[in-house]
Amino acid sequence: MIIDAFPNNVAISVDSDGDDIADAFNQTCDTDCQTNSGLIIDAFPNNVAISVDSDGDGIADVFNQTCDIECQTNSGLIIDAFPNNVAISVDSDGDDIADAFNQACDAECQTSSGLIIDAFPNNAAASVDDNNDGMPDEWNENCDDECQKNSNLELETSGESNSGAGSLPWLLVTILSAVLLPRRGRLK
Ligand SMILES: [Ca+2]
Numbered sequence: 001m002i003i004d005a006f007p008n009n010v011a012i013s014v015d016s017d018g019d020d021i022a023d024a025f026n027q028t029c030d031t032d033c034q035t036n037s038g039l040i041i042d043a044f045p046n047n048v049a050i051s052v053d054s055d056g057d058g059i060a061d062v063f064n065q066t067c068d069i070e071c072q073t074n075s076g077l078i079i080d081a082f083p084n085n086v087a088i089s090v091d092s093d094g095d096d097i098a099d100a101f102n103q104a105c106d107a108e109c110q111t112s113s114g115l116i117i118d119a120f121p122n123n124a125a126a127s128v129d130d131n132n133d134g135m136p137d138e139w140n141e142n143c144d145d146e147c148q149k150n151s152n153l154e155l156e157t158s159g160e161s162n163s164g165a166g167s168l169p170w171l172l173v174t175i176l177s178a179v180l181l182p183r184r185g186r187l188k
């Protein structure tokens with residue numbers, strides 16, 4: 001015999017972790033009953049800290065309201081930075097580009113997601129570095145002048161144009177010397 005955790009609610013009865021979110025609807029509660037109840041079901045029925053996982057990737061949307069800071073810390077859990085995207089969940093620098101794909105997201109899932117992964121997961125100033133040289137290809141859209149200055153990063157394009165401008169005169173000097181020097185020798 002089980003004890004009804006919700007004795008005044010005909011839709012639900014079992015709450016294994018005691019966070020007031022039920023494990024499941026009662027078998028006698030059909031689709032109409034479920035909809036009319038307005039209740040959610042515990043996506044983590046054995047974890048008192050969390051209950052909701054909208055995208056079903058195993059990372060919770062939020063901590064339960066009953067889970068205070070201490071409970072949150074003790075849980076050792078992270079919260080889904082992308083609660084409606086099954087491919088990604090973590091964004092350490094909060095620039096909306098994920099640190100990595102979820103482990104459960106295979107190559108096909110990664111491709112179909114159409115997402116890029118943050119090349120600078122701990123720097124909100126930039127996210128793209130196609131050739132992995134540590135210099136960002138572009139600034140993040142919301143990174144203004146001050147943000148760029150404080151990033152300690154240098155854009156790849158600015159580096160390239162600098163070295164190009166610097167090397168062009170040297171190239172001309174080299175070519176001119178090669179053409180002119182032998183002639184001068186001949187004239188003597
Ligand atoms: Ca529960």
Ligand SMILES: [Ca+2]
Nearest residue numbers: 055057059080
């Ligand atoms: Ca999730």
Ligand SMILES: [Ca+2]
Nearest residue numbers: 082085088089
């Ligand atoms: Ca997610």
Ligand SMILES: [Ca+2]
Nearest residue numbers: 093095097118
């Ligand atoms: Ca990021």
